[in-house]
Amino acid sequence: MVVENSPLALAGDDRPTAPTLEQVAERAGVSRSTASRAINGGLRVSPDALAAVEAAVAELGYTPNRAARSLVTKRTDSIALVVPEPDERVLSDPFFAGTLNGLSAALSDSDIQVVLVIARPGESERTVRYLRNGHVDGAIVVSHHRTDDLDRVLLSSRVPNVFVGRPLSVDPDDVHYVDTDNVAGGELAARHLIERGTRRIATIAGPEDMSAGVDRLAGWRTAVRAAGLPDDAVLHGDFTLASGARLARELVERFPDVDGVFIASDLMAAGALAAFSELGKDVPGDIKVVGYDNIGVAASTTPPLTTVVQPVVSMARAAGQRLLAQLHGESLSREPLIFAPELIVRASA
Numbered sequence: 001m002v003v004e005n006s007p008l009a010l011a012g013d014d015r016p017t018a019p020t021l022e023q024v025a026e027r028a029g030v031s032r033s034t035a036s037r038a039i040n041g042g043l044r045v046s047p048d049a050l051a052a053v054e055a056a057v058a059e060l061g062y063t064p065n066r067a068a069r070s071l072v073t074k075r076t077d078s079i080a081l082v083v084p085e086p087d088e089r090v091l092s093d094p095f096f097a098g099t100l101n102g103l104s105a106a107l108s109d110s111d112i113q114v115v116l117v118i119a120r121p122g123e124s125e126r127t128v129r130y131l132r133n134g135h136v137d138g139a140i141v142v143s144h145h146r147t148d149d150l151d152r153v154l155l156s157s158r159v160p161n162v163f164v165g166r167p168l169s170v171d172p173d174d175v176h177y178v179d180t181d182n183v184a185g186g187e188l189a190a191r192h193l194i195e196r197g198t199r200r201i202a203t204i205a206g207p208e209d210m211s212a213g214v215d216r217l218a219g220w221r222t223a224v225r226a227a228g229l230p231d232d233a234v235l236h237g238d239f240t241l242a243s244g245a246r247l248a249r250e251l252v253e254r255f256p257d258v259d260g261v262f263i264a265s266d267l268m269a270a271g272a273l274a275a276f277s278e279l280g281k282d283v284p285g286d287i288k289v290v291g292y293d294n295i296g297v298a299a300s301t302t303p304p305l306t307t308v309v310q311p312v313v314s315m316a317r318a319a320g321q322r323l324l325a326q327l328h329g330e331s332l333s334r335e336p337l338i339f340a341p342e343l344i345v346r347a348s349a
Helices: 021-028 032-039 047-060 066-073 087-092 094-106 124-132 150-155 182-195 211-226 241-254 266-278 312-327
Strands: 078-083 113-118 138-142 161-164 177-180 201-205 234-236 260-263 288-293 306-309 337-339
Touching (some): 021 047, 094 138, 113 124, 124 150, 182 211, 201 211, 234 241, 241 260, 266 288
């Protein structure tokens, strides 16, 4: 049997054997244990010995055995990106691609790998067991719902974690999270519609069990009420294309006098624009539309979508950096990092 990083090889095998830890130690002039400590973080190793080991590693082309390293460091060199959504949503929503992009950028200078954990509805206990059993060093949680209970469980665990989006089930002051100012974003969208002359403004809001859905609706209400306009035209979607199309049809049927609508995600807005077109409603002539996210689809809809920017990549990058700081033992304030909203004006409003 050939063991990784072992000097042994099968008889008749001409392939060069991988350099071993013992060879690194011999080349550096230190003990095996000192070489191991130097390679796995440099704890209790003198600067001279550390430099000698690093030089030996470079000269020999030594690659540590990750499994053996984990036994020494008690680390897996991996973190979980936890998404409490159905598989099809994760694979189809550009939000999650942007999240992976930002998280990868945060980890680009480290050896840490990302493990995608799709926490399907009703399987939160299974996900929590996975996180608690030492399979990963920490977790980034996105798109969480009040009922998935991940914020409450992670708060009581020792697993380092950062949430993208404000958790709803625990005191936000007790957790690390990054977010965009969704209340201000909802206000920004509604004020833009008001400034464009709309007087019967509806909203297709997000889920009531997610902070983004709650906060964007609250911002919309604040602006509409401040303008002295009615705020009863409210429907709730689930941030998907299909729900946007379905609710746009319902909106036209229930509130035929609506002349402006704030839709709480660009995917829902894209579905709504298609439905409005099928119903013979001109956008922006009959109904002005503002979305939220500024994902790629916003610029390619017909007409191109006016929308509020949610800087997904920057949020995920910031979350990754905060998690890395925790893993490095740095003391972090629990003050959340909140990104300011920005409106991108296109042809839909």
